[in-house]
Amino acid sequence: MFEEVESKALSFIESRYREYIRVLGELVAVDTVSAQRSSSEMMKGAQLVSSILSNAGFRTEVKNYGGHPIVVGELGDGPITVLIYNHYDVQPPEPLELWDSNPFELVERDGKLYGRGVADNKGNIVARLAAVEALAPYLDELGVKIKWIIEGEEEIGSPTLPKAVEELRDWLKADGGFWETGYVSRKGRLIIPLGFKGMLYVEVIVRGANRDVHSGSAPLVPNPVWRLVKFLSSIKDEDGRILVDWLYDGMIDLGPEAVELLKDIDIEDLEEMKKQLGIERFNMGLEGLEALKHLYLMPSINVSGLYAGYIGKGSKTVIPSIAGAKIDIRPVPGQDPERLFKLFKKFLEEKGLGDAEVIVHGAMYPAGYTKPSEDIVKASAETAERVYGIRPQLIPLSAGSGPYYYIANYVGTPLTGAGVGHYDSRVHAPNENIRIEDFVKSMKHVALTIIEFAKMKRKTTG
Numbered sequence: 411m412f413e414e415v416e417s418k419a420l421s422f423i424e425s426r427y428r429e430y431i432r433v434l435g436e437l438v439a440v441d442t443v444s445a446q447r448s449s450s451e452m453m454k455g456a457q458l459v460s461s462i463l464s465n466a467g468f469r470t471e472v473k474n475y476g477g478h479p480i481v482v483g484e485l486g487d488g489p490i491t492v493l494i495y496n497h498y499d500v501q502p503p504e505p506l507e508l509w510d511s512n513p514f515e516l517v518e519r520d521g522k523l524y525g526r527g528v529a530d531n532k533g534n535i536v537a538r539l540a541a542v543e544a545l546a547p548y549l550d551e552l553g554v555k556i557k558w559i560i561e562g563e564e565e566i567g568s569p570t571l572p573k574a575v576e577e578l579r580d581w582l583k584a585d586g587g588f589w590e591t592g593y594v595s596r597k598g599r600l601i602i603p604l605g606f607k608g609m610l611y612v613e614v615i616v617r618g619a620n621r622d623v624h625s626g627s628a629p630l631v632p633n634p635v636w637r638l639v640k641f642l643s644s645i646k647d648e649d650g651r652i653l654v655d656w657l658y659d660g661m662i663d664l665g666p667e668a669v670e671l672l673k674d675i676d677i678e679d680l681e682e683m684k685k686q687l688g689i690e691r692f693n694m695g696l697e698g699l700e701a702l703k704h705l706y707l708m709p710s711i712n713v714s715g716l717y718a719g720y721i722g723k724g725s726k727t728v729i730p731s732i733a734g735a736k737i738d739i740r741p742v743p744g745q746d747p748e749r750l751f752k753l754f755k756k757f758l759e760e761k762g763l764g765d766a767e768v769i770v771h772g773a774m775y776p777a778g779y780t781k782p783s784e785d786i787v788k789a790s791a792e793t794a795e796r797v798y799g800i801r802p803q804l805i806p807l808s809a810g811s812g813p814y815y816y817i818a819n820y821v822g823t824p825l826t827g828a829g830v831g832h833y834d835s836r837v838h839a840p841n842e843n844i845r846i847e848d849f850v851k852s853m854k855h856v857a858l859t860i861i862e863f864a865k866m867k868r869k870t871t872g
Contacts, residue, residue, distance in 0.1 A: 538588065
């Protein structure tokens with residue numbers, strides 16, 4: 411039975427994938443830049459997503475928890491439940507002059523599809539839709555129910571997702587599921603992250619005089635820039651070495667299995683990364699496995715932006731009245747971002763900046779992860795090798811952040827990855843793109859993963 415369903419699902423995808431390019435074009439055409447649009451403007455995108463799911467047979471609902479709308483859908487009534495998480499919001503397209511085509515118009519060129527959101531995350535929505543529609547006639551045979559949650563705030567830190575998860579906690583429980591993404595490496599391996607770091611994004615504002623002052627008064631008037639620079643340099647040195655212990659508070663060891671996964675990563679990618687970025691060495695001269703451990707298993711702290719005084723064209727001699735820094739902290743499993751925030755503020759006071767204003771942007775959320783021994787992970791790894799012709803690369807924890815924790819650990823639904831992107835998809839940048847080949851492979855991978863997962867669960871339940 412399973413072999414027959416596989417054959418029919420793959421034939422469906424091969425014969426109809428171009429229909430889904432059209433659907434992707436409809437989604438890309440709707441400007442869902444969550445950082446720039448109101449919730450009422452984002453509703454257009456949510457309603458389109460809901461309509462697309464409804465047309466595929468899903469029972470859908472658009473929900474609002476005080477921010478941009480969330481779409482939830484359900485299809486089938488089987489005892490084996492598969493949950494899919496995605497987001498329909500996208501990053502701002504600027505700078506527009508660096509795009510070769512309209513970012514909100516899907517353009518096909520040289521085997522690739524260009525447009526804002528094609529890789530992150532609308533292409534993944536559509537590829538999964540194709541996989542589900544290919545399986546829809548056989549869900550009863552498979553004993554599978556599909557649940558889907560698609561939010562509109564991931565690109566701004568998912569501030570209202572915790573409230574949604576609290577209300578939907580029972581509904582979000584599933585035997586296994588797909589997180590939003592995955593991508594193909596230079597060697598053609600599908601990269602599957604099994605977790606994501608958390609996020610704490612703060613802005614520190616240091617004030618001096620009540621207005622900008624002529625810099626001739628520099629011998630007398632304090633400049634807040636010097637206080638801020640001294641504070642930042644006490645956290646991290648010029649070679650990227652962390653100088654504070656509190657950043658590691660509460661972190662847990664993910665065990666030898668996490669290190670084993672890192673050993674399977676293509677080390678050559680690190681050299682390629684240096685080459686692409688035009689740098690000669692990584693921080694602290696890190697190489698090989700040690701570099702991977704720092705990248706994937708350790709918390710990080712970074713200055714995302716600095717501002718003070720006059721930075722326009724030409725010169726203007728002033729003592730700035732304020733100086734500010736935007737800082738992102740990415741916790742790893744075991745760390746509580748609220749506790750890290752308290753430790754950060756305590757450190758500010760210790761360094762003489764107790765008078766600084768501290769603003770938290772977006773939601774604070776912990777890191778989340780899924781064990782590689784979970785059936786959904788095994789199913790996705792096995793079928794990825796069949797579809798891509800090479801073993802996938804499982805990463806214990808992504809270097810980036812996402813609200814993975816809420817579903818994988820708070821709700822308790824183990825998650826795997828699948829995706830349409832590739833190493834040069836230019837996610838968040840101009841000319842974001844996916845390859846049509848990867849788009850189709852992702853459809854097949856998701857469909858086969860669901861079939862293989864159903865097979866596994868039926869064996870264990872008799």
